Amino acid sequence: MKWTPARTRALKASAFVLCLVPLAKIAFDAFTDGLGANPIEQVLNRLGFWTLTLLTLSLVPTPVKELLGVAWPVRLRRLLGLFAFAYATLHLCWYVGVDQFFDLHVLAKDVLKRKFMAVGFVAWLSLAPLAVTSTDRWVRRLGFPRWKRLHRLAYAAAVLGIVHFVWRVKADALRPYVFATILAGLLGARVAVRLARARAATAAPGLARGAGDTGAGAGGA
Amino acid sequence: QALPVAKKIEKAGGEEPTKWDAITTYNNFYELGADKADPARNAGSLRPRPWTVAIEGEVRKPGNLDVDALMKSFPLEERIYRMRCVEAWSMVIPWVGFPLADLVKRVEPTSKARYVAFQTLLDPEQLPGQRRRVLEWPYVEGLRIDEATHPLALLAVGLYGRVLPNQDGAPLRLVVPWKYGFKGAKSIVKIRFQEEQPPTTWNRMAPDEYGFYANVNPDVDHPRWSQARERRIGEFFRRKTLPFNGYADEVASLYAGLDLRKNY
Numbered sequence: 001m002k003w004t005p006a007r008t009r010a011l012k013a014s015a016f017v018l019c020l021v022p023l024a025k026i027a028f029d030a031f032t033d034g035l036g037a038n039p040i041e042q043v044l045n046r047l048g049f050w051t052l053t054l055l056t057l058s059l060v061p062t063p064v065k066e067l068l069g070v071a072w073p074v075r076l077r078r079l080l081g082l083f084a085f086a087y088a089t090l091h092l093c094w095y096v097g098v099d100q101f102f103d104l105h106v107l108a109k110d111v112l113k114r115k116f117m118a119v120g121f122v123a124w125l126s127l128a129p130l131a132v133t134s135t136d137r138w139v140r141r142l143g144f145p146r147w148k149r150l151h152r153l154a155y156a157a158a159v160l161g162i163v164h165f166v167w168r169v170k171a172d173a174l175r176p177y178v179f180a181t182i183l184a185g186l187l188g189a190r191v192a193v194r195l196a197r198a199r200a201a202t203a204a205p206g207l208a209r210g211a212g213d214t215g216a217g218a219g220g221a
Numbered sequence: 222q223a224l225p226v227a228k229k230i231e232k233a234g235g236e237e238p239t240k241w242d243a244i245t246t247y248n249n250f251y252e253l254g255a256d257k258a259d260p261a262r263n264a265g266s267l268r269p270r271p272w273t274v275a276i277e278g279e280v281r282k283p284g285n286l287d288v289d290a291l292m293k294s295f296p297l298e299e300r301i302y303r304m305r306c307v308e309a310w311s312m313v314i315p316w317v318g319f320p321l322a323d324l325v326k327r328v329e330p331t332s333k334a335r336y337v338a339f340q341t342l343l344d345p346e347q348l349p350g351q352r353r354r355v356l357e358w359p360y361v362e363g364l365r366i367d368e369a370t371h372p373l374a375l376l377a378v379g380l381y382g383r384v385l386p387n388q389d390g391a392p393l394r395l396v397v398p399w400k401y402g403f404k405g406a407k408s409i410v411k412i413r414f415q416e417e418q419p420p421t422t423w424n425r426m427a428p429d430e431y432g433f434y435a436n437v438n439p440d441v442d443h444p445r446w447s448q449a450r451e452r453r454i455g456e457f458f459r460r461k462t463l464p465f466n467g468y469a470d471e472v473a474s475l476y477a478g479l480d481l482r483k484n485y
Contacts, residue, residue, distance in 0.1 A: 036246065036247060036258060037246060037247035037454050037455075038452070109442075109447065117445075170427075171355045171356055172255035174353075
């Protein structure tokens with residue numbers, strides 16, 4: 001099937017709308033008394049959950065393309081990554097501005113003394129340069145190899161985000177471990193691809209550059 | 222089901238009690254699920270009648286007490302208390318119950334009874350949260366005997382003048398208003414008097430985060446969050462947390478000479 005620009009636009013538009021659904025649900029629940037007895041905590045938790053979900057989803061297209069040869073999800077990678085950053089930013093702002101109401105004393109202590117908070121903050125910090133450099137212009141400016149290396153930070157952010165989640169729960173860490181398992185699978189897939197390629201390179205030098213590494217459509221598309 | 226309330230004691234500085242809906246849908250009762258909304262959702266599986274509480278250990282009158290008989294043998298009081306969760310949220314709750322001290326007196330502890338240990342029901346059929354080992358089951362808690370006989374310590378059997386809902390720890394739960402909420406063992410099946418300090422569930426789970434005493438203390442932070450402020454359920458702004466949850470005048474003397482930073 002051919003990917004016409006119209007189809008790509010339709011794909012992106014539907015993904016865009018889907019990414020807004022969790023926010024719409026929060027708004028809907030807020031107006032219908034559906035956020036429970038502690039709505040501030042509920043919104044904070046949901047924003048965090050969707051940050052991790054979207055961040056994990058944004059890491060799916062690359063291994064899917066390299067392992068299965070299915071390339072169309074790559075067209076959604078930037079959108080998913082940017083939405084992950086948007087949810088992460090809302091999560092952080094909600095904590096700072098609503099949950100703690102700009103209590104600087106608490107916030108400073110959080111970042112300096114509480115590893116669970118520090119790790120979450122660093123996760124957000126590591127997503128910020130990725131969001132900034134997500135445009136085609138920045139891919140050109142950095143050159144694709146460098147841009148790609150930089151954007152591997154997404155994995156670090158995901159790991160830190162999951163650690164933040166594990167350290168956040170008091171006892172039942174089932175949900176963060178589900179995220180961790182999925183992320184381990186995605187990372188494992190990429191390592192497997194690399195190893196296979198390295199083996200191919202020793203066997204037949206000159207054919208080593210895999211098809212998935214050409215950069216076509218990366219960031220852009 | 223309405224309960225006969227002999228007297229009403231208001232111990233929350235005249236504050237309006239938190240709404241029934243919040244008290245019965247926002248619960249930490251891991252035996253019925255780890256999410257706040259789970260206990261209300263899964264409450265139906267718990268059967269709080271018939272129910273007996275075993276009294277064991279260093280007492281002259283051990284035995285099994287039927288909960289309905291127990292409720293009839295003590296005049297029930299409404300006690301409006303603040304409830305401060307270790308997670309930095311709080312409520313004002315109109316409990317119905319009787320002083321733990323009255324029960325202690327009746328079973329006649331011996332001089333060896335220095336601590337009182339409480340145990341929650343262990344039954345994964347009724348408490349589906351126990352099917353996974355999220356915590357070490359059964360849930361156990363404990364008090365020093367002088368804490369247990371303090372007039373503020375309450376065994377609650379009701380809420381808002383009605384029989385206690387399952388998700389709040391029916392049929393019988395401990396309420397120690399100057400301590401973090403997790404000290405209040407729910408759905409109690411055993412009360413044991415003993416010489417040694419009993420193990421407590423959250424302390425076993427994370428000893429650096431939850432101590433045996435667990436007195437509300439704004440000056441000693443939880444390692445992962447500040448305890449200086451709390452969100453009263455229903456309010457937007459956090460408010461200052463009070464030492465001993467505002468009951469310092471009545472209970473601080475229990476801890477004279479104790480380093481509260483070490484004994485958190």
